[in-house]
Amino acid sequence: MMQAFMVVGAVMVLTGAAVYITGWVLAPYVYTIGAVLFALAQINSSLRVQNAAIRRLRRQQIFGALVLVLAGILMFFMHHNEWIVCLTIAAVLELYTSIRIPQEEEKELREDVSK
DSSP: OHHHHHHHHHHHHHHHHHHGGGTOTTHHHHHHHHHHHHHHHHHHOOOSOOOHHHHHHHHHHHHHHHHHHHHHHHHHHOOSSTHHHHHHHHHHHHHHHHHHHHHHHHHHHHHHHHO
């Protein structure tokens, strides 16, 4: 179920951000609802391993998801492109953690097998 929230939220975030430049009135709503769905899925996803590096990366991932929601809030209150800065920060955090978490999980599994 959380995987579905994540996929639907990501599609809504992408759609809302892409059509915002057209001036569509509902674009901030689509973006923000998608960001909230994505953040809920990130927060409620479970961890398979519990080492310190993965916990740190998960905190960064959750922070990135919350920054996505902040970008949606900025879409409503700042009518210029300030929200794009938050979106960029969130995208970098999400990209970094999506690469590093599987690497750390694999590293921990290799260490467990070698013991």
